[in-house]
Amino acid sequence: MTLRTAPWLLLLLLLPSLGLALPAVPAHAEEDPKGESSKGEDGKGEGEAGADEPERSPLGAADDKNAKALAAELKKVGKKKNSSVILPVLEKLADLEHKDFDKPLLKLLKHESSLVALKVADMWEWRLRDKKLASKLWKASWGEKKNDRRYAVKAKTLKAFARGGIALDGKQFKDVERAWRWIVGNPDPRHAPALSAMADWVRLSKDKRLFRRLAEELDEPGADNPNAPSNPPASWWEKRWKLWKDAKPAVVEALQAITGKEFDKSAEAKAWFDANGKKAGFEW
Numbered sequence: 001m002t003l004r005t006a007p008w009l010l011l012l013l014l015l016p017s018l019g020l021a022l023p024a025v026p027a028h029a030e031e032d033p034k035g036e037s038s039k040g041e042d043g044k045g046e047g048e049a050g051a052d053e054p055e056r057s058p059l060g061a062a063d064d065k066n067a068k069a070l071a072a073e074l075k076k077v078g079k080k081k082n083s084s085v086i087l088p089v090l091e092k093l094a095d096l097e098h099k100d101f102d103k104p105l106l107k108l109l110k111h112e113s114s115l116v117a118l119k120v121a122d123m124w125e126w127r128l129r130d131k132k133l134a135s136k137l138w139k140a141s142w143g144e145k146k147n148d149r150r151y152a153v154k155a156k157t158l159k160a161f162a163r164g165g166i167a168l169d170g171k172q173f174k175d176v177e178r179a180w181r182w183i184v185g186n187p188d189p190r191h192a193p194a195l196s197a198m199a200d201w202v203r204l205s206k207d208k209r210l211f212r213r214l215a216e217e218l219d220e221p222g223a224d225n226p227n228a229p230s231n232p233p234a235s236w237w238e239k240r241w242k243l244w245k246d247a248k249p250a251v252v253e254a255l256q257a258i259t260g261k262e263f264d265k266s267a268e269a270k271a272w273f274d275a276n277g278k279k280a281g282f283e284w
Helices: 007-013 064-077 081-094 099-108 114-128 131-141 151-165 170-185 189-205 210-217 234-259 266-280
Strands: none
Touching: 007 099, 064 081, 064 099, 099 114, 099 131, 114 131, 131 151, 151 170, 151 189, 170 189, 170 210, 170 234, 170 266, 210 234, 210 266, 234 266
């Protein structure tokens, strides 16, 4: 026992004789069930992102030597027609970013294989750095003849524009709206990922210009007059219903992102527009 600890021990021995007791410590006190000890002054836990904090890119930077080798390998296999040769190489750099990857990835958006082009379209989400590169990406996707009917390839590249903070100009937006209208008018469940991707672009970019198209896609499709000569056949309506069902969740999320409201029916979105839309800069 040291001289420093002796007075404290004596005090502990005298407390009972003085009618005093040590304060009770709850058995669960050290467990901190609410996690209060890990919260900062703003009430958030360590490392806890705020709801409005933008997402960070999941890509890591490739070193120059490794990037050069991967880009050369991708350029080599990119000449092959067989997707099974190209896809494994794409996986090697799926989580990496480097400027040397830009050119081969842009070229592969035009590949004969839709599987390759679709994979690459997904990979562009976090790779857009500036307007110059954005112009090249648009040309290789929306401006490429091979992608005229590969709507999912084109639509998935829109996420890159949203993540990169690159707004679509008027002509580009008209291309997107035209694609939306074509898919809805020529329904095929296989195009649901394209509609969902366009809705995701709205959700991420907060672009208001597609509001009406989104709002009109809330209602379950059905014939107003089933007996009319112009009414499409049952097979058309079946495809239209499947397209609507698969894309609706993304549509609802997109509308909520730009209005702050969750709509289930087109009439609800139209009522909101009539009350708030024009003032908020929306169009119908």
